[in-house]
Amino acid sequence: MSVVSKPRLGKRPPLGGLVCGPCPSPEGLGVPGDLGAEMTAGMGGPTFRQGYQGFGSVKLFAGQRTIAMAMTQHPQVYLSCCGEQCTGVPEPRNHGDSKASVFLPQRGLHTPPKAQDDIWATPTSQPPATPLLRPVSSSINTSEGYRSPEPVDMDEIMAAMVLTSLSYSPAIQSPPMRGPSAAPSEMECSGGEELSDSSSSGYWSWDHGVGSPAPSPSVTEATDATLAPSADEGIDIDMEQDLCTGPVTRKHKNPVRLAYRCLWPSCGKVLTSVVGMKRHIRILHLGHSSESEQSQREEDFYYTEIHRRLASRPPSVPPSAHCASPPNPSMEIRAGTPPPSLLSQSAPDSYCQVQSEQLYQACPPVQVAVSPSSPCWSPPVTVLQSTQSCPFRSRSVSVGEQWAPQHSAPLRPHPISRSPPHTHCASRKVRGEAKKCRKVYGIDHRDQWCTACRWKKACQRFVD
């Protein structure tokens, strides 16, 4: 009824909060390093929600590190704050260069720089033409904002995401670790993020499913394309931009030489032309040579754009480790998602992401061994409501029976071993295994029974 899929909601990660927007206003002053935060890129821009577990972590690429490194290398930096230039002292945080913020003595606050462009090493009246740091994400077309009516500076958003990601240091610095308790749905797409091309392309890549048994709530909240899965946020911008401008424009703006790598499992072929790559995928992997629109969209799934200049970095994971199962063209994410051709470079990630989410939502949150044919079978959702022990227990017992059972936990929640009534309806409580007053005291000492037992009600003294 009201509670739907409680396990999906899970516990809100304890780490959560707001990271400051583009500019640290007094009321919105973010705390640098606020882990697992929701980062609000202000100015009416999109809100990025970031679960701290689950699909949360981010891989750093070169440019992201430079922001922190540069901040440590310069004793003093300048940054724009609230429209004016401020002097700041770089503050590398605990985890090496993975966390960085700037202390603003003039304002007495710590803040992460909102954008790489907004930090420069020398004072200036205007943001320098060549800022101290250039975002590697320059390939992102920032010409127009898609979500916001106002023109949102996507660089700022990207930079804010960078800074946010810098705060997630543990996940950043450690290789993606996937706990054995990862949800099956996540395992379905295990490796998806590992294949993500960040290591060689410099694109955003979000690790999802960092060994979290419970998916992050942000995933749950992501209901449609507007509330895109958090793991795709970086990609999301790509997609959004592409929706407006198309991938072609972005490629033209990209200064580095592009190549295209086939993402088909155990292929990894790199070609320099899209056409060639598409042909490669179409013929070799998709197994047909027709150039129908359908097939072209499929092809877009299976290659990724890489920057050859950065390609010298060793790829972390061979392409074969991409999706656990080879991409199945029949299992498409067409429904409710942008056309695959718009996913282009980020398609593999979002492919897996969306797929896992769909799988997640498709599967019952908890495997409940209830036979559908059972006369009292109820949907898992309903079963889940009884997580807080059986509701039948909650009925009040007569006053006077205030005996507080201290040696047995009352209303003990059974998160896993919840054995629902298989054959009898919910009206009947499963017989408890604990000895009741009747057995303990014997029928001869009925006066020592708890009142409930005396009245042939559910024992209140020896609660199961």
Added chain:
DNA sequence: CGTGCCGGGGG
């Protein structure tokens, strides 16, 4: 068959 306890009824 013993036990646990739901549902119902009497006072």
Added chain:
DNA sequence: CCCCCGGCACG
């Protein structure tokens, strides 16, 4: 509300 009991399900 207190108390009791018929009757059912389960082990």
